Amino acid sequence: MNSLTSRIRQTLQKTYSPEEAKALAMMICCDMLGLNALDIYTGKDIILSASTHCELENILLRLQKHEPIQYIRGFAEFYGNSFRVAPGVLIPRPETVELVEMIVKEHTAMAPAVLDIGTGSGCIAISLAKALPKAKVTAWDISEEALTIARYNSEKLEVNVRFEKQDVLLEGISSEVQYDVIVSNPPYILEGEKLAMEANVLEWEPEQALFVPDNDPLLFYRRIADLGRELLLPNGKIYFEINQAYGNEVRDMLREMHYKEIEVINDFFGNPRMVKANK
Numbered sequence: 001m002n003s004l005t006s007r008i009r010q011t012l013q014k015t016y017s018p019e020e021a022k023a024l025a026m027m028i029c030c031d032m033l034g035l036n037a038l039d040i041y042t043g044k045d046i047i048l049s050a051s052t053h054c055e056l057e058n059i060l061l062r063l064q065k066h067e068p069i070q071y072i073r074g075f076a077e078f079y080g081n082s083f084r085v086a087p088g089v090l091i092p093r094p095e096t097v098e099l100v101e102m103i104v105k106e107h108t109a110m111a112p113a114v115l116d117i118g119t120g121s122g123c124i125a126i127s128l129a130k131a132l133p134k135a136k137v138t139a140w141d142i143s144e145e146a147l148t149i150a151r152y153n154s155e156k157l158e159v160n161v162r163f164e165k166q167d168v169l170l171e172g173i174s175s176e177v178q179y180d181v182i183v184s185n186p187p188y189i190l191e192g193e194k195l196a197m198e199a200n201v202l203e204w205e206p207e208q209a210l211f212v213p214d215n216d217p218l219l220f221y222r223r224i225a226d227l228g229r230e231l232l233l234p235n236g237k238i239y240f241e242i243n244q245a246y247g248n249e250v251r252d253m254l255r256e257m258h259y260k261e262i263e264v265i266n267d268f269f270g271n272p273r274m275v276k277a278n279k
C-alpha cells in the first residue's frame with residue numbers, strides 16, 4: 001500500500017469499517033481522481049497536483065459527514081447504466097435490479113404499456129424503456145426534484161418516458177390510459193425502523209422516498225393495488241418491491257382485492273423482496 005491510500009484509509013476509518021474504508025480508498029483513487037490502479041497496487045508513491053489534492057480533501061470531508069459516495073460522484077450504476085443522483089432523489093439499490101429483470105424477462109419482444117409509480121431517479125422506468133424498446137412507459141412521482149433528475153436521466157440515456165407529477169395517495173386519480181404493467185418500489189420503511197438505519201441513508205436520502213407510518217406499513221401497496229383495479233388492462237400485472245417483513249401481508253391484501261396468481265419472490269439473498277400478481 002502506498003502512503004496516499006494508507007492516509008485515505010486511516011482518515012476514513014474514523015467513520016467507516018476497515019473494509020468500507022479500503023473499498024472507498026480504491027474508488028476515490030482510481031475512479032474519482034483517475035490515478036493509475038497499477039501504481040496503487042504496486043505501492044508506488046504518488047504526488048498529487050495541488051488541484052487533485054484539493055479535490056481529495058473535499059471528497060474526504062464529504063465522506064466524513066456520511067454523504068453517500070453516489071451523491072459525491074453524482075451518479076449511481078443501475079442495470080448497466082449510470083443514473084444521475086443528488087440528495088433529492090433515492091439512490092437506486094441493487095435489489096431493485098431484480099424487479100426490472102423479472103419484468104423484462106416476462107415481456108421480451110412485447111409492447112407493454114407500463115406505469116412506474118414513485119419513479120425517483122427514473123431507474124426502473126428508464127431501464128424498462130431501454131430493455132423493452134416497444135414499451136410505452138409512464139412514470140409518476142410526487143417530488144419535483146426527483147422528476148427533474150429522472151427527466152435528465154431519460155434524455156441522457158436516450159429513451160422516451162412520460163414523466164408526470166402525481167401524488168398517488170390522492171383520491172380520484174383518473175387516467176385515459178390503461179396499463180399492462182404497474183410497477184412500484186414505494187416508500188416502505190417504518191418510522192420505527194429509523195433507529196437501526198445508517199447515517200448515510202438517514203441524514204442524506206429523502207425521507208419522502210423512504211418512510212411510511214408505523215401504523216400503516218401497507219399504505220402505498222393498498223393504494224396502488226386499488227388503483228390497479230381501474231388502471232390495469234384485463235390481463236395486466238402488478239409488480240412491487242416490498243419490505244421483507246411484509247411479504248405475507250402484501251400477498252393477503254392482494255388476495256382480498258381479488259388479484260390472481262400472486263407470488264412473493266425472494267431476492268438474490270433469499271429475502272422476500274418482490275411481489276407480483278395478475279389482475
Ligand SMILES: C[S@@+](CC[C@H](N)C(=O)[O-])C[C@H]1O[C@@H](n2cnc3c(N)ncnc32)[C@H](O)[C@@H]1O
Nearest residue numbers: 092118119120141142143167168185186187209
Ligand atoms: C423508494 S423510492 C423509489 C425510487 C425509485 N423507483 C427506485 O427504485 O430507486 C420511492 C419514491 O416514491 C416517491 N413518492 C413518495 N410518496 C409519493 C406519493 N404520495 N406519490 C407519488 N410518489 C411518491 C418518492 O418521491 C420516491 O421517489
